Amino acid sequence: MAHDCKHLLGELSAYIDGDAAPQICAEIERHLANCADCRVVVDTLRKTVELYRVQPAVRLTGEARNRLFAALRLDDFRPRGE
Amino acid sequence: MPAPNLEPAEQALIERLRAGDKAACAQCVDEHADGLYRIALRMMRNEAEAEDVVQEALLSAFRAIQSFDGRSSLKTWLYRIAYNAALMRLRRNEPVTVPVGEPDDDAETPPVELRDWCCLPEEEFESAAARAELERAIGELSPRLREVFALRELEELSTEETARTLGVTEAVVKVRLHRARLWLRERLAGYFSEFVQARN
Numbered sequence: 001m002a003h004d005c006k007h008l009l010g011e012l013s014a015y016i017d018g019d020a021a022p023q024i025c026a027e028i029e030r031h032l033a034n035c036a037d038c039r040v041v042v043d044t045l046r047k048t049v050e051l052y053r054v055q056p057a058v059r060l061t062g063e064a065r066n067r068l069f070a071a072l073r074l075d076d077f078r079p080r081g082e
Numbered sequence: 083m084p085a086p087n088l089e090p091a092e093q094a095l096i097e098r099l100r101a102g103d104k105a106a107c108a109q110c111v112d113e114h115a116d117g118l119y120r121i122a123l124r125m126m127r128n129e130a131e132a133e134d135v136v137q138e139a140l141l142s143a144f145r146a147i148q149s150f151d152g153r154s155s156l157k158t159w160l161y162r163i164a165y166n167a168a169l170m171r172l173r174r175n176e177p178v179t180v181p182v183g184e185p186d187d188d189a190e191t192p193p194v195e196l197r198d199w200c201c202l203p204e205e206e207f208e209s210a211a212a213r214a215e216l217e218r219a220i221g222e223l224s225p226r227l228r229e230v231f232a233l234r235e236l237e238e239l240s241t242e243e244t245a246r247t248l249g250v251t252e253a254v255v256k257v258r259l260h261r262a263r264l265w266l267r268e269r270l271a272g273y274f275s276e277f278v279q280a281r282n
Contacts, residue, residue: 052266
């Protein structure tokens with residue numbers, strides 16, 4: 001990677017989250033207009049974030065949940081619909 | 083002790099917890115057990131141990147509820163207790179290898195894989211194999227990057243809440259999250275680039 005690319009690398013998460021300062025955004029966008037490698041990095045970084053955000057969330061199994069309520073002696077107090 | 087930062091419903095739940103109301107404890111378990119389990123599982127990488135951590139954390143929380151000062155949400159407070167419980171257990175299991183107070187040596191991963199794989203059809207990303215690869219990649223993050231990643235990205239805690247949970251600064255959370263993302267990007271690029279190559 002060229003010096004300019006490395007210089008901007010640390011700002012890319014803030015940039016794709018929309019949290020980078022306006023002057024940093026402008027600097028990144030100027031750089032992206034002329035750097036195909038960094039465009040790939042930004043696009044694939046964005047895609048990476050998108051991929052794990054749509055992963056289904058892990059949950060306790062029904063049995064594990066039952067064990068937990070039993071271990072905490074809260075079986076008789078479980079919310080309705082449990 | 084009223085806590086001005088909390089929603090009224092949460093404040094009411096905490097008051098009931100403080101009074102030892104079992105139904106409130108059960109409600110708390112019902113609402114937070116899955117999130118606590120995910121954090122514990124990311125850290126322990128073992129389902130049975132993660133379950134034990136959740137149980138231990140909730141017991142500790144109910145015992146210590148009088149000391150909850152309301153400066154963070156109940157969720158952040160519980161996550162911090164679960165995080166500490168998991169950390170203690172990891173230290174017991176591997177006393178030599180758990181880094182405590184070491185400098186942050188999870189260096190930024192400079193992008194090496196520069197092939198564009200965003201153009202692949204969506205079904206390539208949605209396959210069971212791709213999901214398993216992503217899960218493996220997250221599991222291979224260093225513990226320090228993985229804990230920030232899990233809290234910030236998977237549990238969607240704010241930067242401030244994540245920092246509070248882990249006892250680090252917000253700047254550290256931002257740097258570690260960015261490094262985790264770059265590392266995952268590199269790892270996924272290695273995987274998906276083969277599909278791009280196969281199509282060309």
